[in-house]
Amino acid sequence: MRMMCSPSHRLALLLVLVFALLSPCAPCRAERPVWVTGRVVDAAGEPIRGAQLAVYDDANHVVDYTRTDRNGEYAVAVPRAALHLDHRHGPGFIAEVFGTMTRFVGDTIGYVGTPLRAGVRAVTSAEADVFTDPLTKGTIAAGGAVIDQTLFALTPKRKHGKAPALEARKMPGALLIKVIAPQQNDLVSVARIYWIQDEIVRAGGREKHTTAAWLDPIELTDYDSEHTSHVQTDYLTFRAARLEPSLAEPGQAVRIYAALPMPPAPNTPIVVVARNNSTGEKWQLEPIGDGRYAADITVDRRFPHNDQVISILAYGESEQHPGRRMEAERSLEANGLWDAKKPFVYDPLLVASRSRADVTLTVVTPRRSR
Numbered sequence: 001m002r003m004m005c006s007p008s009h010r011l012a013l014l015l016v017l018v019f020a021l022l023s024p025c026a027p028c029r030a031e032r033p034v035w036v037t038g039r040v041v042d043a044a045g046e047p048i049r050g051a052q053l054a055v056y057d058d059a060n061h062v063v064d065y066t067r068t069d070r071n072g073e074y075a076v077a078v079p080r081a082a083l084h085l086d087h088r089h090g091p092g093f094i095a096e097v098f099g100t101m102t103r104f105v106g107d108t109i110g111y112v113g114t115p116l117r118a119g120v121r122a123v124t125s126a127e128a129d130v131f132t133d134p135l136t137k138g139t140i141a142a143g144g145a146v147i148d149q150t151l152f153a154l155t156p157k158r159k160h161g162k163a164p165a166l167e168a169r170k171m172p173g174a175l176l177i178k179v180i181a182p183q184q185n186d187l188v189s190v191a192r193i194y195w196i197q198d199e200i201v202r203a204g205g206r207e208k209h210t211t212a213a214w215l216d217p218i219e220l221t222d223y224d225s226e227h228t229s230h231v232q233t234d235y236l237t238f239r240a241a242r243l244e245p246s247l248a249e250p251g252q253a254v255r256i257y258a259a260l261p262m263p264p265a266p267n268t269p270i271v272v273v274a275r276n277n278s279t280g281e282k283w284q285l286e287p288i289g290d291g292r293y294a295a296d297i298t299v300d301r302r303f304p305h306n307d308q309v310i311s312i313l314a315y316g317e318s319e320q321h322p323g324r325r326m327e328a329e330r331s332l333e334a335n336g337l338w339d340a341k342k343p344f345v346y347d348p349l350l351v352a353s354r355s356r357a358d359v360t361l362t363v364v365t366p367r368r369s370r
Contacts, residue, residue: 033077034085034194038215040072040179043227047072048220051181057082058169060176083193083213084172085349096198097266098320112163153182172347175215179229184220187229191216194235195317196348214266233354235263236270241312241357248299249366256295258285258312258357269317270352271324275338276361278308284324285312303363309340310361314353 008168047068054065055076059171064076169176173193178188193213201208220229240259248254256274272285272293279302285293315328328350336342344356 056176185229238357247362270314272314311355
């Protein structure tokens with residue numbers, strides 16, 4: 001027998017369906033985005049206020065855009081897929097930072113709909129009391145597609161072949177951006193995040209989790225300058241590494257040096273560890289000031305004779321448990337990041353240093369033993 005539904009029953013059923021679709025557990029709800037922050041400056045290093053910035057996914061769709069605040073800083077909500085961050089890595093590798101307040105206007109609860117066109121407008125909390133434009137208040141605004149078409153162009157392409165940034169933008173932590181400001185040269189480029197962390201705020205007996213990442217600084221040049229606008233990429237990249245001495249006999253002391261420029265923000269707690277590719281032995285390098293690290297080792301019987309490569313990496317330190325993290329080091333080994341025979345691929349979910357420093361130690365037989 002066919003059952004008839006009253007209008008009230010149909011209304012109740014409709015409400016149940018709407019509730020299910022909007023539920024945080026619903027498959028259609030977008031995952032929590034990564035809040036990507038950064039800074040835009042001019043050629044003199046001064047912050048540019050009101051610069052407009054758009055971020056794209058791999059289909060050249062604008063996933064978010066915003067304006068910089070009085071400090072030249074910005075925040076945009078970006079799907080993990082647009083940052084090419086792999087879900088397969090196990091938990092515990094992103095640094096966790098506990099605080100008492102969020103740095104962002106709006107919340108991830110407003111990030112609904114498809115992650116490819118969410119339309120979230122974000123701005124740093126430093127400018128929340130200044131900008132009243134609803135596009136900068138962390139809310140979903142209507143007409144996003146029209147604004148995308150009128151303010152931002154798609155990625156420039158060559159007449160023949162692939163786009164210049166096509167391969168670079170596929171790397172972990174890479175993001176295609178466009179930045180414009182009055183009297184400045186436009187920038188369309190691939191930028192990379194140099195740090196990512198989970199920020200946990202505890203209030204009223206509850207915890208609120210936000211994933212935050214920092215993007216490379218952006219420098220815009222004057223429109224009549226001979227230099228183009230560009231993205232700076234020096235942070236957390238080894239600029240020097242050496243052994244003193246690099247040729248040693250068994251029983252001799254050797255010092256490992258490494259220089260790793262640190263960013264001004266955030267306060268990045270890291271662990272720097274060197275590994276002998278031949279024996280697997282590791283040593284932690286301690287900070288000695290100005291982004292430099294060092295460790296003293298003694299060449300013993302475990303060191304093979306002749307050449308051997310010592311590789312140096314850095315990873316994020318836990319705020320709750322400072323010092324070395326064995327699970328992180330096992331992951332670095334499992335992913336081959338310490339292996340000098342393999343190309344280094346920077347993945348901010350696993351490693352803090354954006355390059356690997358490889359130095360060669362030569363162990364020789366003492367003359368008296370010959």
